[in-house]
Amino acid sequence: MSSQFSSQKTRKPGERTFGLLLVLGSVYLFFQAYSIAGFSELSSAGAFPMATSAAMVLASCIIFVNTLKLPAAKGERFAHNCLPPMVAIIMALILVYAVILESLGFILSSFLFLFITIQFLYRRSVLTTLSITLLSLMVVYVIFRLAFQVVLPEGIVPEREIIASIKALWR
Amino acid sequence: MDSLSFFAMSWLSPELLGLTALGTFLGIYVGAIPGLSVTMAVSILISFTFSWDVNNALCLMIGVYMGGVYGGSRTAILLNIPGAPSAIATALDGFPLARKGLAGEAIGLSTVMSVIGGFVGIIVLALAAPSISEFAITFQPRDYMMLGILGILLVGSLSGNSLAKGIFAGALGLLIGTVGLDPMTVEERFTFGVIELWDGINPIAVMIGMFGISEALHQLHHMDKAVIKQKISRIIPKWVDIKKYLPLSLQTSFIGVIIGALPGTGGDIAALMAYDHAKRVTKNPDVPFGEGAKEGLIAPESANNAAVGGAYIPMLTLGIPGDAVTAVFIGALFIHGLNPGPLLMIEQPHMFWFTVGNLALANIFVLIFGLTGIRMFSKIVECPKGILIPLIFLLSIVGAYAINNAITDIWWMLAFGVFGYFMRLYGFPVGPVILGVILSSLTDENWRRAILTERGSVTDLFIHLFSSPLSTVLFMSIALILFTQTPVWSKWMKPKLARRFSN
Numbered sequence: 001m002s003s004q005f006s007s008q009k010t011r012k013p014g015e016r017t018f019g020l021l022l023v024l025g026s027v028y029l030f031f032q033a034y035s036i037a038g039f040s041e042l043s044s045a046g047a048f049p050m051a052t053s054a055a056m057v058l059a060s061c062i063i064f065v066n067t068l069k070l071p072a073a074k075g076e077r078f079a080h081n082c083l084p085p086m087v088a089i090i091m092a093l094i095l096v097y098a099v100i101l102e103s104l105g106f107i108l109s110s111f112l113f114l115f116i117t118i119q120f121l122y123r124r125s126v127l128t129t130l131s132i133t134l135l136s137l138m139v140v141y142v143i144f145r146l147a148f149q150v151v152l153p154e155g156i157v158p159e160r161e162i163i164a165s166i167k168a169l170w171r
Numbered sequence: 172m173d174s175l176s177f178f179a180m181s182w183l184s185p186e187l188l189g190l191t192a193l194g195t196f197l198g199i200y201v202g203a204i205p206g207l208s209v210t211m212a213v214s215i216l217i218s219f220t221f222s223w224d225v226n227n228a229l230c231l232m233i234g235v236y237m238g239g240v241y242g243g244s245r246t247a248i249l250l251n252i253p254g255a256p257s258a259i260a261t262a263l264d265g266f267p268l269a270r271k272g273l274a275g276e277a278i279g280l281s282t283v284m285s286v287i288g289g290f291v292g293i294i295v296l297a298l299a300a301p302s303i304s305e306f307a308i309t310f311q312p313r314d315y316m317m318l319g320i321l322g323i324l325l326v327g328s329l330s331g332n333s334l335a336k337g338i339f340a341g342a343l344g345l346l347i348g349t350v351g352l353d354p355m356t357v358e359e360r361f362t363f364g365v366i367e368l369w370d371g372i373n374p375i376a377v378m379i380g381m382f383g384i385s386e387a388l389h390q391l392h393h394m395d396k397a398v399i400k401q402k403i404s405r406i407i408p409k410w411v412d413i414k415k416y417l418p419l420s421l422q423t424s425f426i427g428v429i430i431g432a433l434p435g436t437g438g439d440i441a442a443l444m445a446y447d448h449a450k451r452v453t454k455n456p457d458v459p460f461g462e463g464a465k466e467g468l469i470a471p472e473s474a475n476n477a478a479v480g481g482a483y484i485p486m487l488t489l490g491i492p493g494d495a496v497t498a499v500f501i502g503a504l505f506i507h508g509l510n511p512g513p514l515l516m517i518e519q520p521h522m523f524w525f526t527v528g529n530l531a532l533a534n535i536f537v538l539i540f541g542l543t544g545i546r547m548f549s550k551i552v553e554c555p556k557g558i559l560i561p562l563i564f565l566l567s568i569v570g571a572y573a574i575n576n577a578i579t580d581i582w583w584m585l586a587f588g589v590f591g592y593f594m595r596l597y598g599f600p601v602g603p604v605i606l607g608v609i610l611s612s613l614t615d616e617n618w619r620r621a622i623l624t625e626r627g628s629v630t631d632l633f634i635h636l637f638s639s640p641l642s643t644v645l646f647m648s649i650a651l652i653l654f655t656q657t658p659v660w661s662k663w664m665k666p667k668l669a670r671r672f673s674n
Contacts (some may be wrong), residue, residue, distance in 0.1 A: 006258040012596065012597060014597075015394070015597050018593055018597050019597075022369065026266070026339075026362060029346060032361055033346075033360075033361075036358060036360055038356070040629050041627060042622045042629065043618075043619045043622045043623050043627060044356075045353040045356045045360060046358075046360070046567065047618070047619070048345075048349060048362070048614070048618055048619070049346060049349045049360055050351070050614040052342045052343075052345040052346045053346055054344070055338060055339075055342040056339055056342045059335045059336070059339035059342065060336040060339055063333070063335050063336055063339060066333070066335070072595045076475065082596055084391070084392050087388055087391050087392070087592075090388065090391060090564075091388065091589060092230070094564055094568070094588075095373075095386070095585065095586060098566075098568065098570065098578070098581045098582065098585060100566070101572070101578065103579055106569075110565055112562070113564070113565065114562070114565060117560075117561035117564070118557060118558055118561050121391075121556070121557035121558075121560060121561065122555060122557025122558055123557065132558055136558070136562055140562075140565065140566070140569070142321050144569055150569065150573040151576050152569065152572065152573075152621075153572070155222065155576075162597070
């Protein structure tokens with residue numbers, strides 16, 4: 001899909017390893033598929049998974065061999081072109097966000113996540129980041145939690161009590 | 172005359188008119204927000220409209236459906252993130268157009284072509300519903316199976332530079348779809364003894380991961396580059412353009428209706444097939460496909476909206492959903508005490524004409540909202556990436572969580588997000604993975620039904636396959652796609668054919 005990678009004449013750093021991992025993973029999945037029902041019947045529960053994993057083994061082998069034929073891309077390093085520190089840090093931040101989401105609740109964890117990532121990627125003053133974070137969090141909360149009634153983890157914030165008391169004020 | 176009054180029912184009642192307008196407007200934005208699917212929105216709507224009058228509920232949901240199928244194209248064009256699977260093909264040429272600063276023109280053109288496609292779908296639904304349903308009854312399980320495989324091969328061969336990578340991605344998707352308890356024998360498949368895996372991996376989590384997270388991670392590579400100011404000076408498309416592309420739009424609309432009418436196959440496959448068709452019939456595009464060809468934008472957009480009308484054909488005549496959204500609609504009709512199926516058209520023909528009229532009305536609202544809301548919408552792209560990307564992550568996580576209120580879905584989404592990032596990095600197409608996941612159970616079940624009816628004999632399967640014209644055509648298409656990838660083709664046939672055509 002990403003057009004920047006569509007015409008491939010050279011091999012990217014880490015591509016051989018990725019190709020090898022795909023071959024190994026496909027072979028492992030093929031044996032898992034075999035263990036469902038073996039070669040017992042063509043209509044068994046394992047027949048279709050075996051066919052798909054066999055296609056994966058075949059395709060990944062072709063891909064791996066083709067990759068080996070390509071010359072390495074000049075001047076590209078894995079840590080620079082393939083997994084730059086920024087991408088790795090963001091991946092880690094998303095992971096942390098997912099871990100704290102249920103315990104801290106949607107509002108607090110999303111606030112922390114948005115604040116840190118926007119500050120890190122947008123690089124403006126703390127006050128600007130803070131106001132952008134609060135505004136976007138409010139919009140998301142109103143659309144999803146209030147309009148679409150999506151259930152979001154509450155965590156340690158007593159949301160329902162707060163909403164109820166706000167509603168009570170209007171009466 | 173009776174049918175006409177039912178057709179016009181939602182046009183004349185202010186309440187129904189307003190609800191259809193609201194539904195279409197919501198649908199466009201729901202469809203456009205990555206991770207928020209039309210299916211999800213319609214299912215949520217069922218839960219708080221089941222106490223309403225059935226007509227009111229249907230108006231709102233039909234609006235969301237029609238708007239949502241169209242709305243997916245906007246984020247595909249502006250952000251290269253298809254808001255819905257039916258917009259996967261739209262991104263291939265729509266996004267390059269936006270990068271050239273033609274976002275407004277691309278959106279305007281896709282709106283008009285979507286509406287044309289939508290009307291073709293509705294007209295066919297109204298005129299041909301009975302006869303098309305008769306044709307669909309003759310489909311054998313093997314035909315459904317081959318349609319599934321053909322869909323994956325098509326998306327694999329057209330969205331990447333190597334079919335091997337496309338096949339790998341498609342097979343991976345099919346495999347992901349089989350995870351869990353087998354629906355026929357309740358045997359565990361790829362569950363590794365984990366009970367949470369019994370229900371399988373949520374396809375929406377895979378989709379959000381592969382498209383939302385992995386795309387946003389890729390965008391981080393280009394943080395330093397300035398965002399291209401999206402020129403949206405011209406929204407109403409040029410009359411010349413409409414006239415020029417109308418034949419293609421009509422052709423692909425018919426592809427869309429037919430694919431949409433096939434049970435299980437909806438706008439996503441219709442759009443990809445239409446894209447492939449456009450690629451084949453356009454001999455000398457002004458701009459190559461994949462770099463911003465208008466043909467590549469028009470074909471999938473006409474087809475996926477035409478597929479809406481098509482998807483209603485099996486639903487209203489047979490009670491079989493044409494796609495995921497119509498499956499939810501069947502649930503909604505049941506809740507309201509209606510029984511979709513062959514008897515619905517005989518006992519309650521007014522439901523049929525009401526639906527047709529309402530679809531037409533929603534389609535008109537797509538045109539109105541589609542051509543007016545773009546300026547506001549395009550601001551999303553002008554929003555700095557440093558703010559937009561964190562928000563995409565946030566919406567992806569909320570979207571994944573909201574499907575089942577399960578944190579497990581977030582883990583799957585993240586895993587597929589990171590895996591998808593590396594797949595994209597090394598030139599693998601991610602579209603086939605999603606298609607594989609969606610088509611997995613259909614292909615698996617129909618393969619087993621097909622082989623069971625032949626009492627396990629592959630020879631009998633082949634003999635009977637060639638006795639049906641439809642099966643033969645499907646089989647030959649699959650064989651042809653695979654054959655074009657073999658060394659025999661590239662070393663012998665291709666140069667020969669090329670020589671013959673150049674002489």
